[in-house]
Amino acid sequence: MSARILVVGGGLAGLLAARRHQRAGHRVVLLEAEDRLGGAVAELALPGAGDLALNAGAEAYSTASGAVDALVAQLGLADRVVSPREGLGSRIVSAAGVHRAPAGALLGVPGRPLAADVRAVLGWPGALRAALEPLLPARVGARPGATVAETVGRRMGRRVLERLVAPIVGGVHSADAAELELAAASPQLATGLFEHGSLVRTVRRLRGGGRRGDAGRTAGASAGTRVHALAPTMAALPAALREDLLAGGGIVRTGVEVTGLDREGELWRVRTARGEQLEAGGLVLACPPDTARALLAGAAPEIAEAIPETPSAAVRLVALVLDAPALDSHPSGTGALVAPGTPGIRAKALTHASAKWEHVERALREALPSAASPHLVRLSYGRPGEQLPGREEIVDLALADASAILRTPLTRSRLADWAVIDWDRAMRRPRPGHRAALDALASLLEAREDLELVGSWRAGTGLDAIVRADDARAAAAQAPQTTPISPTAPTEGTPR
Numbered sequence: 407m408s409a410r411i412l413v414v415g416g417g418l419a420g421l422l423a424a425r426r427h428q429r430a431g432h433r434v435v436l437l438e439a440e441d442r443l444g445g446a447v448a449e450l451a452l453p454g455a456g457d458l459a460l461n462a463g464a465e466a467y468s469t470a471s472g473a474v475d476a477l478v479a480q481l482g483l484a485d486r487v488v489s490p491r492e493g494l495g496s497r498i499v500s501a502a503g504v505h506r507a508p509a510g511a512l513l514g515v516p517g518r519p520l521a522a523d524v525r526a527v528l529g530w531p532g533a534l535r536a537a538l539e540p541l542l543p544a545r546v547g548a549r550p551g552a553t554v555a556e557t558v559g560r561r562m563g564r565r566v567l568e569r570l571v572a573p574i575v576g577g578v579h580s581a582d583a584a585e586l587e588l589a590a591a592s593p594q595l596a597t598g599l600f601e602h603g604s605l606v607r608t609v610r611r612l613r614g615g616g617r618r619g620d621a622g623r624t625a626g627a628s629a630g631t632r633v634h635a636l637a638p639t640m641a642a643l644p645a646a647l648r649e650d651l652l653a654g655g656g657i658v659r660t661g662v663e664v665t666g667l668d669r670e671g672e673l674w675r676v677r678t679a680r681g682e683q684l685e686a687g688g689l690v691l692a693c694p695p696d697t698a699r700a701l702l703a704g705a706a707p708e709i710a711e712a713i714p715e716t717p718s719a720a721v722r723l724v725a726l727v728l729d730a731p732a733l734d735s736h737p738s739g740t741g742a743l744v745a746p747g748t749p750g751i752r753a754k755a756l757t758h759a760s761a762k763w764e765h766v767e768r769a770l771r772e773a774l775p776s777a778a779s780p781h782l783v784r785l786s787y788g789r790p791g792e793q794l795p796g797r798e799e800i801v802d803l804a805l806a807d808a809s810a811i812l813r814t815p816l817t818r819s820r821l822a823d824w825a826v827i828d829w830d831r832a833m834r835r836p837r838p839g840h841r842a843a844l845d846a847l848a849s850l851l852e853a854r855e856d857l858e859l860v861g862s863w864r865a866g867t868g869l870d871a872i873v874r875a876d877d878a879r880a881a882a883a884q885a886p887q888t889t890p891i892s893p894t895a896p897t898e899g900t901p902r
Contacts, residue, residue, distance in 0.1 A: 465759065499743070672687060722800065
């Protein structure tokens with residue numbers, strides 16, 4: 407008889423783990439504490455904009471590895487895949503102004519520091535300083551556990567750190583470059599520095615360094631354009647995974663909070679807030695690391711203690727539906743990431759969704775037929791150490807920030823509708839030592855066939871990283887390895 411697998415957590419990682427075990431022939435039960443599945447992949451309807459459905463969390467996925475595109479095709483969603491509007495690119499906003507994001511960069515580190523788009527942001531002094539990086543000894547800034555700020559600042563200079571890297575670390579990872587471990591934020595950069603002795607050389611190998619093609623276009627696109635999305639929203643992905651599980655005989659229950667667990671003999675016994683006790687031979691915890699640590703404290707204390715402390719980052723999003731013909735020119739391309747300390751702007755990121763996605767623009771025009779020129783703009787707040795703006799004041803703040811970033815006056819008279827969305831635990835801030843801690847945890851889990859821990863805190867930031875981590879586990883199950891499976895490298899996502 408096939409084993410029963412209990413999956414705790416119905417975010418993307420939990421849904422994928424449940425699907426993987428079901429495809430391996432196991433009987434799967436998935437429990438989710440919230441009343442919906444998908445975690446940070448969610449949608450929201452705006453009643454003031456004709457019930458327009460918009461992404462309330464993740465709005466796209468990286469195409470770098472092709473892993474998510476492959477999953478989407480397997481789920482029969484290939485006809486829903488959409489690409490960003492061509493030719494717009496994204497922007498970097500800093501004390502130097504609003505500039506097009508340099509092409510061919512990784513975590514903001516440029517592959518060609520003297521390129522015109524890099525010089526525009528850094529100026530000649532900053533570009534020349536960055537161009538010297540390949541001449542430095544490989545050991546500079548490369549100690550184990552080094553932070554992004556330590557490595558990039560010492561090797562590339564202050565302007566690269568503050569104007570190019572910090573906006574991505576804050577906007578995508580919701581972290582402080584002085585606290586985020588480089589090996590956790592970008593294993594590719596950390597590994598490349600060790601192998602090639604240079605961040606610049608590493609980026610050139612991975613991104614092409616922003617070379618110009620024959621048509622004069624930049625070969626290395628900005629991070630915001632190396633993505634796909636699903637129409638009408640990314641919520642189609644967890645919905646398809648749920649249907650796939652149910653079609654295969656799986657059980658999916660929402661609104662069921664797991665409050666405790668025990669290990670008795672060869673079985674896991676899980677207790678719920680409803681007073682139930684469920685038994686299974688295998689357990690997958692697809693929940694936040696602090697929750698997993700608390701649940702395992704009694705049943706598997708050694709593993710619980712090995713789970714690294716990964717503080718959550720609270721993020722507050724503001725979606726604005728605007729009737730603003732001045733935005734038809736897409737003044738900041740697909741959106742912008744904002745450097746910490748930029749005068750007059752508190753937001754850390756902005757996505758001009760109707761500029762970036764043509765299907766969003768069409769949906770807006772259908773939902774608001776009387777509007778002269780409807781647009782959807784989404785701003786993100788929540789820098790480390792800063793208090794989130796109050797919900798009662800954040801709409802006016804978002805209008806002011808959007809006006810500055812888009813260089814277009816926007817007032818409440820332009821508003822058709824808005825929404826404020828909070829994510830309290832979706833984003834994690836890996837501290838120095840996180841990668842080593844994950845490796846140690848993987849070694850402990852390798853000996854346990856009955857227990858699995860999954861989630862972005864292990865896989866990395868972005869849907870692509872989560873899918874690749876699941877693919878790696880599936881491959882390992884088919885061809886057992888003699889070394890632990892390391893979490894896959896995080897990839898740059900879209901502004902959050």
